[in-house]
Amino acid sequence: MSPRISADRLLADLDALAAFGGRPDGGVDRVAGSAADLAARDWLASRIEDAGCLAWRDGIGNVFGRHPGGTGPWLLTGSHTDSVPGGGRLDGAYGVIAALEVLRTLREAGHPAALTLEIVSFWDEEGASPASDGGLVGSTAFCAGDHISDIAAFVELHIEQGPRMEAAGLELGVVEGIVGIDRHTVTLTGETNHAGTTPMHGRADAARAAAQVLVQVREIAAAADPGMVANVGCVEVLPGAPNVIPGQARLVVEFRAATPAALETAAAGLRAHAALVAEEENCVALVEPLSSKPRSRFDPALCDLLEKVCKRLGAPFERMVSFAGHDAGVLSRHAPTAMVFVPSLAGVSHAPAEHTPDWQLTQGCQALLETVVSLAHREGESQ
Template identity: 60%
Template sequence: MTLSQGTDLQVCAERLLDDIAGFAKFGERPDGGVDRIAGSPADLEGRAWLLRRVAEAGLAGSTDEIGNVFAAAPDGEDRYLLTGSHTDTVPGGGWLDGAYGVIAALEVLRTLHENRHPAARMVRMTGFFDEEGARPDSPGGLIGSTAFADSAGIAGVEAFLELHIEQGPRMETAGWDLAVVQGIVGIDRYAVTMNGSANHAGTTPMRQRADAGMAATNLAVRLRQIAAAIDPAMVVTVGFMEFVPGAPNVIPGEARLVAEFRSGSEHALDAVGSALRYAAQTVAAAERCTCDVVRISAKPVTVFDARLCRMLETALDRAGGTATRLLSYAGHDASVLAARVPTAMIFVPSTAGVSHNPKEDTPEPQLVRGAQALLESVIEYASAKVRV
């Protein structure tokens, strides 16, 4: 079997954009955002619509027990390249996060199938369930991809490709149209508890206080400097802080915060954990408090398959535009699949770096170019498979 390099094959831009917009109708909000929380009526309707679009294209659609959606050519092979993303959103999310990669994967498979390209038999599309973990009862994100990776179905997957918006400003700022994602940063979260002594806010002299709230606040202020000194590319966020008892006229006797660190270096993540503990003890002692620091979660750095990344670079060159290599600072289903099969990702820019927001957007020409890059990548993969 001979496979062309695919430069004469093009995705249908109008159909791609219409389907992205059509999928965004499920959970559509007046402000332009999308509420398609996993398991919600909008999510169920959206995945049913997706299966209808699969059937209308003459493809074979299916779902598994967890709710993941799949599509394949009717004569698809048992061993295949899987491509796609997730179908759910965060509350008040955007129209592209996850959905773009799913619809682009459908368009790629549809284009190959209708043109009777041999690569159609070697690829399958997926729309994973509950990547975001936004349901009140969700144990966390990456639910559908984790269930699939732990199922017998993973045995048929030779490799995985995920197309996604960047969800950050780097590509737009630098003028890059496409990026090969070479890995995903590790994410460590720490819960810090400061223990002081609740007392009257008016009658207790400053020098006699054991102010847990002040200790926690001082720690939060220090964290940016600590992270930057260890890894200038590290990002740190204190997204939760609570004072107990939480009254304006009571000195906090207890304060809790959660600090999250993201870095592409495991060594840097280990170092910042040690630095956090030292800083917490220092500020606690200065405020006559004690402290407790616990690492509550740790997602290791994901390094994508080097051969697959090199293949993507070749394919992205054919798709046009300016390409580069990046680390992803957001988590993705690809991190789960990477533990089981060769995996890589493609990014397109996000307008103003905005995501998880109704203003999430990417210019249409770049959405089309990204889908074309995915098509070229699938054909390149199939061609390499045949050559081997």
């Protein structure tokens, strides 16, 4: 029988961490490198030491903890404690505090799994600072260093950050991977002219053409893959004066999907529709790739083990993919990796209203402990 985590201690530490950069509306401002972020990392290191464990940091700022008598290869678990501005109190933070609770629970119980467990809070996962290198900084640096060779597996516990689990009545999610993310710049070029003296039928209005591309993005995504999500979050109209017909307009279109084929189909659909609209509006369309993050596929055997843990706990669960990026996506290219999700109330995340009921946070933490124990047993049998 596995030890039971302390729900009171888990929840108290989540409250304590939320005070660093805490806002009156219940959210947090703990952008990587801020005073609140650095203070939170100091606090985390002290909590690791209070549990009788070793705490240290690497050159980039990742915070680690392990049993003082432990030895590798290590099962690594954790997440990140930095936030977006005005973010929620659980995103990333939950996975770190749950990892701490699992480590100290196993150590207090004298369980052998504690000896091969290492926990981590990665530096700058969010990339919210203007000085950031785009996010996932700590995990990327970690995987480029020597210590990655000592990692037997990585498991990240996280809130879902979406509405799918709550809508389906799920309590746990076995995450099999992270979707690929492709971004495209769409540039429509028409002719700048006087907005008052140019007849409507004689215009080459780049903004009008861009608007028709924008409103079709959802249909382009649905045709490529019903499960795909898409977004247009950047729109620029030039020259940007109310009495000048726009001669150029730019959009940044983002597609997220579980398969490369769906992303390719969406990109082809975007190019075709932009060309059609441009012809109708007497404009020229140019669709260019802006960035591409390939999908991450997690370790099948590790996902199978997580499924067994969910069944043993009797919690409703499903296998799924994550539509948000995580440190686990970086680790998956270097070590066997998987993730566990708990639901997010109303699918809200990156906002002060981000919330998961206490009992689900507790159950997710216990699922992480059961996973650590099962993995330690599996690794012991293989040696």
